[in-house]
Amino acid sequence: MFMGHHIHKIDARDRLSIPVRMREELYRGGREHPIITVGFEKCLFLYPMERWKNFSEEAESLKTSREDSRKIERFLFANASECPFDSQGRILVAKHLLDYAQLNKDVVIIGVRNRIELWDKSEWETQSMLIRKTVLDVSENIDGFSI
Amino acid sequence: MFMGHHIHKIDARDRLSIPVRMREELYRGGREHPIITVGFEKCLFLYPMERWKNFSEEAESLKTSREDSRKIERFLFANASECPFDSQGRILVAKHLLDYAQLNKDVVIIGVRNRIELWDKSEWETQSMLIRKTVLDVSENIDGFSI
DNA sequence: GTAAATTATGGGTAGATGTGGGTAAAAGTG
DNA sequence: CACTTTTACCCACATCTACCCATAATTTAC
Numbered sequence: 501m502f503m504g505h506h507i508h509k510i511d512a513r514d515r516l517s518i519p520v521r522m523r524e525e526l527y528r529g530g531r532e533h534p535i536i537t538v539g540f541e542k543c544l545f546l547y548p549m550e551r552w553k554n555f556s557e558e559a560e561s562l563k564t565s566r567e568d569s570r571k572i573e574r575f576l577f578a579n580a581s582e583c584p585f586d587s588q589g590r591i592l593v594a595k596h597l598l599d600y601a602q603l604n605k606d607v608v609i610i611g612v613r614n615r616i617e618l619w620d621k622s623e624w625e626t627q628s629m630l631i632r633k634t635v636l637d638v639s640e641n642i643d644g645f646s647i
Numbered sequence: 648m649f650m651g652h653h654i655h656k657i658d659a660r661d662r663l664s665i666p667v668r669m670r671e672e673l674y675r676g677g678r679e680h681p682i683i684t685v686g687f688e689k690c691l692f693l694y695p696m697e698r699w700k701n702f703s704e705e706a707e708s709l710k711t712s713r714e715d716s717r718k719i720e721r722f723l724f725a726n727a728s729e730c731p732f733d734s735q736g737r738i739l740v741a742k743h744l745l746d747y748a749q750l751n752k753d754v755v756i757i758g759v760r761n762r763i764e765l766w767d768k769s770e771w772e773t774q775s776m777l778i779r780k781t782v783l784d785v786s787e788n789i790d791g792f793s794i
Numbered sequence: 795g796t797a798a799a800t801t802a803t804g805g806g807t808a809g810a811t812g813t814g815g816g817t818a819a820a821a822g823t824g
Numbered sequence: 825c826a827c828t829t830t831t832a833c834c835c836a837c838a839t840c841t842a843c844c845c846a847t848a849a850t851t852t853a854c
Contacts, residue, residue, distance in 0.1 A: 501703065503682075504728035505743075509813070513831090517812055521729075540717060587833060588812080610725040613703060617721070628725070634715075635722045636687065656803070660841095664802055734843065735802080 501525075502611025507621060509605050514598065515590040516607055518546075522616055523589055536597065537580035542623050544593075544601045546583065546616035593618075648672070649758030654768060656752050661745060662737040663754055665693075669763055670736055683744065684727035689770050691740075691748045693730065693763035740765075 502525060510516045518526070525548070526534040532549035539545040547555070559576075562569040579600070583591050593603065606621035619627065649672060657663045665673070672695070673681040679696035686692040694702075706723055709716035730738050740750065753768035766774065 501724075503724050505725045511814065513815090515813090520811070540711075540714070586831095590812090592831080610721065612720050612724045613706065628721070631718045631722050634718055658803065658805090660805085662803090667801070731842095733841095737803090739841080 501613055502616055503613075505608055505610040505624075507606055507608055510593065510598075510603060510607055514593050514595070515586070516593055516609075516618070517588060517590040518585070518609065518616070520589065522609070522611060523585065526616070533582045533584045535580050536583040536591065536593070537576055538597065538600050539617055541627065542601050542620070544597055544603075544618040546591075546618065547614075551614050552580075648760055649763050650760075652755055652757040654753060654755055657740065657745075657750060657754055661740050661742070662733070663740055663756075663765070664735065664737040665732070665756065665763070667736065669756070669758060670732065673763070680729045680731045682727050683730040683738065683740070684723075685744065685747050686764055688774065689748050689767070691744055691750075691765040693738075693765065694761070698761055699727070 502522060506519045508517055508519075526546070528548060529550040530548075534549060535547045535552040537545050537547075556577075559573060562573065579596070581594065585591055597603075601618060601620060602623065603618065603620050604622075608619045608621050608624040610617050610619065610624070649669060651668075653666045655664055655666075673693070675695060676697040677695075681696060682694045682699040684692050684694075702723065706720060709720055711717060711720070728741065732738055744750075748765060748767060749770065750765065750767045751769075755766045755768050755771040757764050757766065757771075
């Protein structure tokens with residue numbers, strides 16, 4: 501399970517080191533490299549290969565005959581790529597992914613249960629403020645959900 | 648079950664020792680480390696892992712394809728982190744959590760049934776005064792609660 | 795009431811981790 | 825093929841963290 505958040509820096513060569521804990525979790529269940537792809541909202545998703553395979557099996561059931569399905573398939577798969585680590589535990593973030601999530605130097609790496617998300621720091625700050633407000637309102641009105 | 652309150656000090660290295668009773672209770676039902684996360688109001692929540700897993704199973708049913716679900720997932724997981732004890736029975740409180748709850752040197756550690764809460768001492772004093780004043784009114788409005 | 799044990803608090807230090815950069819091999823380009 | 829650009833691997837170093845020990849304060853045992 502992925503949790504927590506860390507602020508790391510992307511260096512001048514577009515490398516980003518991933519916290520050790522998360523690195524280990526990314527490789528649990530096999531030695532195959534994780535997958536990085538575009539995320540919903542302005543962020544990137546990072547999955548263990550095992551999870552990615554599950555996902556793409558689920559996607560199998562999407563009807564290619566439906567336009568929406570084709571769109572989602574193209575979005576997620578065309579932008580996905582294998583994501584090996586260098587010997588220092590860093591990944592190399594491709595240019596088109598940097599652009600998509602508008603990552604600058606400071607990147608927030610957050611664990612979200614079965615995936616990792618990469619956010620530009622300032623983007624995450626506004627986003628998490630917004631979330632905090634929404635969740636507090638929402639949680640007052642939702643039964644069976646308590647923290 | 649967690650009860651009572653203690654006043655402890657956070658040291659210069661952001662370590663906070665947890666009362667032994669509570670420490671034992673935090674590890675009941677397994678040897679996995681507890682989870683610390685942001686709480687409602689200006690405080691932090693500390694859960695036994697077992698309890699935390701219940702939450703995350705509830706969250707399991709959330710569909711990542713829905714925006715509200717993504718928000719809740721992010722809120723729950725990004726703010727949480729594993730919380731191991733050092734050999735002296737202290738936890739290390741991350742900077743962002745200190746900021747969130749505005750903890751200074753004196754911290755009040757209170758037991759609240761299935762969780763522990765960490766409050767800044769002065770914040771807790773005002774809060775508990777407020778609670779004392781309003782508890783009579785509040786209890787009128789809550790069903791399924793009798794003492 | 796006193797001694798012994800437990801608990802809270804402070805700090806030193808070796809090793810782990812995050813960050814930056816050099817360089818040679820590999821890949822792309824004309 | 826010669827040249828430029830990219831990539832993979834190496835080392836360097838500053839910072840952080842986990843673990844250790846020390847001591848003060850408190851509780852428990854007798």
